[in-house]
Amino acid sequence: MMSRRQPLPSAHDVARLAGVSQAAVSRAFTPGASIANDTRERVLEAAQALGYRPNLIARSLIKGRSGIVGVVIGDPRYPFVMAALNALCTRLSQAGRHVLVHTAEGDGTADVHVEELLRYRADAILLIAAHISPALAARCHREGAPVLSFSRPLRPTRGIASICGDNRKGGAAIAEHLLAQGYRRLAVIAGAADTTTGHDREAGFLEHLAARGLGPCTRATGDFRREGALAAARSILSAPDRPDAIFCANDDMALAAIEVARYDFGLAIGRDLGVAGFDDVEQASWRAFDLTTYALSVDRLIEQTVEILLDEPGTEPPALTIVEGALKVRGSTRRD
Amino acid sequence: MMSRRQPLPSAHDVARLAGVSQAAVSRAFTPGASIANDTRERVLEAAQALGYRPNLIARSLIKGRSGIVGVVIGDPRYPFVMAALNALCTRLSQAGRHVLVHTAEGDGTADVHVEELLRYRADAILLIAAHISPALAARCHREGAPVLSFSRPLRPTRGIASICGDNRKGGAAIAEHLLAQGYRRLAVIAGAADTTTGHDREAGFLEHLAARGLGPCTRATGDFRREGALAAARSILSAPDRPDAIFCANDDMALAAIEVARYDFGLAIGRDLGVAGFDDVEQASWRAFDLTTYALSVDRLIEQTVEILLDEPGTEPPALTIVEGALKVRGSTRRD
């Protein structure tokens, strides 16, 4: 038997079976609608019998909003990205909303993907590690779809809301902790140069150092990624004036730095070399690493994000939401 | 100025501006449509001027298919899940398709989520670490939406296609390797009891052992998760007859086992205790672990999946696709 798409039961079919008008069927499925209990039950019964459920595409067409949140993932290689997407999907599913995902290739702009999402009448656009042109952001705003930028604050543009962690403060907290533990020759493995996240973490760290009268220290860039950090750590640890502690702009780089220090240079982490990260990813707490870090839980960030996403349509989202983290001291920065 | 959703330009608006009928506008945006080059250009120009792009919701309503692949994530805590979603989004975005994600809470059935996805007229449903009732699967099939089960073969049900790795063979390969390296007292940390994946990996391993005349060995279950494996490893290594090698049904458990063996029991991984995993996740190659494993790349699995997903609508997908992996020998199972 040739399998062919079977026409689904429509509200009409249900109406006929229940002996009511098609509008009544619609009302039976609309929460606050004015319909007699009796009628609703008859409709629901008929619907049940036919396996009917209102077509959300048709509903979206009328309402001009789809109940869908469009997500553009700029660069999936950043490790926090998938964790964020996971948390987001979980929370939004609980709220009965769907997530339409587009992944951009390379580091290009998200514009083409955002446009596509707009064509599905996404209620909101969330950018994760992605950039959007101001022009398109303005257009989204005009079309009533708020644009949120996750963990990548954008130049304050009308209609874009940014949610990010307190990177500056975290950098400073790490610096203070390292100094308190007696580390003095501090190095930095920085994140990607073009991200405010990377910039702010480093800036917070350096500012705190400067405030304590400490000069500049060794620096290399790791681009937020493992491979970059492996190279950076090798370079830093090979230098004549070897540092006694390294601050990495995220945990993934810190884990890589630990690996290099331990296996290539035979250093005892904590005692010979302090290593601190940023984010508190899962592996940070594993005993193989036991990494001191500034915990900026993706869950907390997503929680904030979802709150904004679920705001009444038309609500102007706050331009910048900053989520505070907390220093998590572990063995990688203790000398005793 | 009160921000209000601005009505988007419709095909009508474009038609008026271009001095053609609304149908012509539709044709201008339909690849194979019969329209004069001249007309098309005039339409596209007008569209450009107005910022018009065809509304995909309206198109979906007519066509009965949305260009959307619905994904239900059963349990996001399995670590391969997000890797799979990532690869899937990347590949489908390249193909110009979208991914609508729903995450189930707990280990419940995916049925309610699948139903929701159906209401959006998803072209296909992909289950990742999720279960569906046969009745609903049948309904999806009737409605023309193929159901694919990723890495979780389901009892052959009409309309469900499974894509999974060669778990049995992988288990056997690990067993063979461990024996070849001279390990003799072998233990297993098994995966979740209700998954064929877990079952098959263990079965392949045990069958190979049996074929070599080796009896049963210590066994504990880790439920595929880190916490479970920590406990399982402690229990196994505390037993009077301590094994000299442990096979774990996935890498995440193997990493946990290494941690316990190394830090709680002071064992040298490889020499004192062989540890092997399954999957070849990223951390397996990190030097802190250097884990021998059966590499079953999520990318390869997703590649197969996407191929099926992009088949002509109406094509009956193969009931079972098995993707072969390869043994990856590393330091965690070498005695020299």
Add this chain to the structure above:
DNA sequence: GTGAAAGCGCTAACAT
């Protein structure tokens, strides 16, 4: 090749 007209399945006035 092009326009007119008929819907896709639903919601939202508007009557009653």
Add this chain to the structure above:
DNA sequence: ATGTTAGCGCTTTCAC
């Protein structure tokens, strides 16, 4: 409270 009617924005006959 319920039925009737008019669309939402598009694709697709069907004439010409």
